[in-house]
Amino acid sequence: MRGRGLLLGLALSAAAVPAAAQLAGTLDMGAGTYRPDRAIPGGIASIVPSLSYRSGPLELNAIGVYSDAPAGRWNFEGATAAFLRSPALGFLRFEAAGQAEWTSHYRVRGTTTFSGGVRAYLTPGSGAHAWVGRYHGQASSLGARRPLQRSEFGGSATVGPVHLQLSVANTKVDRSLLFEPTTGREDTLTTGPLPGGQRRVQRVVLTDAVFSGSWRIGTLDFAASLGRRFSRLTPETTIWGLSAARDIAPSLALVAAAGRSGSDPVTSVPGARYFALGLRLKVGSQVTAPPPAAAEGSSAAAFRIGPAVESGREIVVQVTDAHSVELAGDFTDWRPVSLSRWGEHGWRTLLPIAPGLHRLAIRIDGGEWQAPSGTRPVATEFGGEVAEIVVE
Amino acid sequence: MSNLRLPFTLFLLVAPAVAAAQDSRLAERLDGATAASVQQVVDSARRDGLPTEPLVQKALEGSTLGASDERIVAAVGALRGQLGRAREALGGKASEAELTTAAGALRAGLPPTALRRLQSLRSGRPLVVPIAVLTDLVAEGVPAEQATQSVLDLARDGRPDDEFVALRRQVQVQRRGGAGNPAGRPALRPAADPPVDR
Numbered sequence: 001m002r003g004r005g006l007l008l009g010l011a012l013s014a015a016a017v018p019a020a021a022q023l024a025g026t027l028d029m030g031a032g033t034y035r036p037d038r039a040i041p042g043g044i045a046s047i048v049p050s051l052s053y054r055s056g057p058l059e060l061n062a063i064g065v066y067s068d069a070p071a072g073r074w075n076f077e078g079a080t081a082a083f084l085r086s087p088a089l090g091f092l093r094f095e096a097a098g099q100a101e102w103t104s105h106y107r108v109r110g111t112t113t114f115s116g117g118v119r120a121y122l123t124p125g126s127g128a129h130a131w132v133g134r135y136h137g138q139a140s141s142l143g144a145r146r147p148l149q150r151s152e153f154g155g156s157a158t159v160g161p162v163h164l165q166l167s168v169a170n171t172k173v174d175r176s177l178l179f180e181p182t183t184g185r186e187d188t189l190t191t192g193p194l195p196g197g198q199r200r201v202q203r204v205v206l207t208d209a210v211f212s213g214s215w216r217i218g219t220l221d222f223a224a225s226l227g228r229r230f231s232r233l234t235p236e237t238t239i240w241g242l243s244a245a246r247d248i249a250p251s252l253a254l255v256a257a258a259g260r261s262g263s264d265p266v267t268s269v270p271g272a273r274y275f276a277l278g279l280r281l282k283v284g285s286q287v288t289a290p291p292p293a294a295a296e297g298s299s300a301a302a303f304r305i306g307p308a309v310e311s312g313r314e315i316v317v318q319v320t321d322a323h324s325v326e327l328a329g330d331f332t333d334w335r336p337v338s339l340s341r342w343g344e345h346g347w348r349t350l351l352p353i354a355p356g357l358h359r360l361a362i363r364i365d366g367g368e369w370q371a372p373s374g375t376r377p378v379a380t381e382f383g384g385e386v387a388e389i390v391v392e
Numbered sequence: 393m394s395n396l397r398l399p400f401t402l403f404l405l406v407a408p409a410v411a412a413a414q415d416s417r418l419a420e421r422l423d424g425a426t427a428a429s430v431q432q433v434v435d436s437a438r439r440d441g442l443p444t445e446p447l448v449q450k451a452l453e454g455s456t457l458g459a460s461d462e463r464i465v466a467a468v469g470a471l472r473g474q475l476g477r478a479r480e481a482l483g484g485k486a487s488e489a490e491l492t493t494a495a496g497a498l499r500a501g502l503p504p505t506a507l508r509r510l511q512s513l514r515s516g517r518p519l520v521v522p523i524a525v526l527t528d529l530v531a532e533g534v535p536a537e538q539a540t541q542s543v544l545d546l547a548r549d550g551r552p553d554d555e556f557v558a559l560r561r562q563v564q565v566q567r568r569g570g571a572g573n574p575a576g577r578p579a580l581r582p583a584a585d586p587p588v589d590r
Contacts, residue, residue, distance in 0.1 A: 217558060333417060334452035357493045357524040359453065369457050376531055381467035382459035388496070388531070390524040392557050 025051040028255055030278015034069065037263060037270040044069045046276060054343065059083040076104040077269075087344065095119040097135070103269060111141040113266060115148060128157040139173065139266040146173050148266055162215040170207045173266050206231035208262070210239070221245045229262055237262045237271065245280060247307065253280040303372035305353070305391060312350040313391070317372050320345045322364045327351075329360030336363065353391050361386040415448050422451060426461040433468050442475045443488035446495065474498050481507040482519070490519045497527045506540045513547035521553040522546070525560045532563055 028048035035041040050063040062080040069075075079101040086094040096118055104110040115137025122130045135150040154167035210227030222244050229237045241259030248254055256277045263271040306314035317339060319325050325347040326336040332351065342348035359378075361369040368384060371377035375387035415434065418427040430451045434444045450471050454464035478494035479486060481504035486494070494507050510522055522543055529539035546555055 216561075328456050330446075330449040330453070334449065334456040336456070356489055356520050357496055357527065359449075361457070376528065378531065380453070380457060381470065382454050382457045382463055384457060386453070386457075388528075390521070390528055390557070390560065392521070392553075 023051070023053050025049065025283045027281040027283070028278055029281075030255065030276045032257075032274060032276030032278075034067070034272055034274050036272040040073075042070055044274075044276075046278070057085045057087075057344065059085070072106060074106045076110075078102050078104075085344065091123055093121045093123060095121065097133075099135075099137075111139065111269060113137060113139040113148065115150065117150070128155070130155040141266070141269075146266065148173050162213050164211075164213045166209075166211050168207065168209045170205065171266065172203055172205050174203055204231070208239075225259075227262075239271070251282045251309070253282065254278075255280045303374040303387070305389065307392075308353075312352040315339075315349050315351060316342060317347045317362055318345050319347055319362075319364055322347070324365055326363045327360060328363070328369070330358055331360070355391050358389050358391055359386050360389065415444075417448060418451060421455045422464065423461065426451075426464055429461075429465045430468050433465075433472050437472050437475065440476065441484065442472065442479060443491050445488070446475065446492045447471055471495065477504060478507070480504065482511055486511075486519070490523065493520050493523045493527070497523050497530075500527045500530050502526065502530060502536055502540070506536070506544075509540075509544060510547055513544060518553075522556050525556040528560050529563055532560075534563060 026049070028046070028050075031043065031045045033041070034044040044067050046065060046067045048063065048065050051061070053060040060080070060082050063078070065075075065077045067075050079099065081097060081099040084096045096116075098116040099114070101113045102110060103112075115135045117133055117135030119131050119133035130153075132153040133151070135148075135152075137148040137150075139146050139148050149172040150169055152167060152169040154165065156163065156165040207230045208227055209230070210225055212223070212225035212227075214221070214223040216222070223242070225239075225241045227239045229239065237260075239260055239262040241257065241261070243255065243257035243259075245253045245255045254277075256275075258275040260273045261271050263269065302316075302318035304314075304316045306316075315327065317325055317327070322345075325339045327339055327349065328334045328336045331353045337349055337351065339347035339349045360372075360375075362372045363369050369386070371385045371387035375389055377385040378388045380386050414431055418430055418434075421427075422430065430447070434447050437444050437447055447468050450468050451464050454467055459467070474495035475491055477498055478491045481498075482490060482494055497507060498504065506526070507519075507523065510526070511519060514522065526539055526543045529542070530536050534542075542559060543556065546559060
């Protein structure tokens with residue numbers, strides 16, 4: 001179980017995380033129903049651990065999904081990805097990515113996929129991104145290795161409280177086909193050639209277009225996706241997913257998910273319909289993706305204050321071209337607190353802040369105190385502006 | 393003589409306590425005369441049963457922002473007046489947090505009647521979040537009358553604090569585009585069955 005080994009390794013490495021790095025993880029545990037294509041439906045229990053590590057331009061993600069169905073049928077899917085991001089070059093930024101995915105199954109051989117590539121991001125500002133990427137790799141399934149090519153483009157934007165994303169991915173994979181004299185069979189588990197049959201390599205091209213969004217209503221976090229697979233050689237499929245999570249304690253949330261996952265033509269893993277309900281245990285600093293990098297030279301600064309956790313609330317300020325960022329507010333007795341670097345242009349600290357109305361200001365490179373961008377500035381009796389925020 | 397001994401003894405006992413009650417943060421961050429002036433306002437507020445921490449914070453804010461001594465003392469005095477008016481609006485049973493938030497609402501231009509109406513509709517439930525949201529809406533540019541009506545409607549229906557915050561978000565979405573939701577987390581999804589012969 002290479003996947004489990006990697007997850008364990010990442011978990012153990014938490015002790016060696018530098019102070020400026022971010023490590024966060026979740027553990028989802030739940031049960032529900034599962035209706036795979038061309039297999040036996042039924043109840044199923046799942047455990048989904050995930051870890052995310054971020055330090056400077058480096059980001060590592062790992063996720064595992066272990067499911068146990070009646071009659072001893074268990075399946076495991078693991079995925080890990082590493083990203084290395086370049087500094088922003090004007091509106092442009094590059095990212096090198098490597099990804100490994102694998103599956104293990106009860107009594108059946110698993111699958112593996114390795115791929116690597118480059119993405120170019122265009123960040124015009126206002127939290128909007130566009131990207132184009134190209135990946136190459138290899139997949140192994142059913143005793144066959146197949147070269148893999150993937151091209152993609154997409155865009156994302158934040159519209160009010162909703163984060164939207166559209167991605168289009170074009171995948172090309174070579175499949176080995178064994179044709180009988182009269183009917184064609186693809187990727188059969190039979191190893192020997194059929195009498196009179198003919199083996200031929202066929203290139204499958206398919207395009208997945210997926211529109212997704214995430215948003216928050218009250219204390220509920222929602223995520224939804226809807227996509228369509230277009231292909232001449234595989235069935236066209238509509239795939240969708242909907243999940244919701246509600247915090248019931250600082251480190252515990254109730255989660256529910258339902259959807260229809262598509263089959264993976266690269267590894268031949270089938271698609272399925274599913275519904276699951278469970279609990280999410282959150283560990284580490286619950287830090288999500290860093291705020292979008294603003295264009296170089298922009299003085300825009302995004303501000304975010306997170307939910308209360310044991311060590312306080314996370315405050316993140318996005319400032320470009322800064323050497324130091326300080327924060328002061330009524331929750332620090334207006335004593336300046338130095339923020340630590342976080343991500344490319346991010347600055348972060350953890351402070352205890354009670355719910356209610358608070359005033360604060362930031363100072364960049366020892367300059368004037370000011371209200372951070374993304375907050376509501378109010379004029380002070382002392383000249384200048386500070387921010388007034390409502391902490392929930 | 394014995395009649396004078398008791399008050400004198402009490403004075404000896406109370407005087408150090410009064411001195412200890414002086415906020416050391418003021419002495420550390422302000423010059424002596426300014427600290428003394430601010431402390432007078434703080435003591436006056438304490439005698440009237442008003443919260444004192446916002447006054448100290450106002451002085452510290454002025455100090456950090458580099459304000460002149462006169463401006464600091466004036467700002468602290470003005471805030472003391474707002475706290476007094478907030479208590480007139482909400483009554484003596486209002487909590488310190490409620491008075492502080494209500495003072496901000498009055499500073500933003502909301503009328504005391506709006507606070508009183510909100511208090512009566514909430515019937516004993518905490519007022520901090522509704523008042524803070526109301527203040528935020530007005531500062532966001534929503535006309536005071538319209539913002540007050542929206543918040544009172546929620547209070548009349550007995551809605552929880554979450555829904556007041558949701559209203560604020562909704563207005564931010566409409567007016568300037570609020571902060572985005574963080575990236576989605578992995579959904580609870582079963583692992584797929586083994587590869588199939590296709």
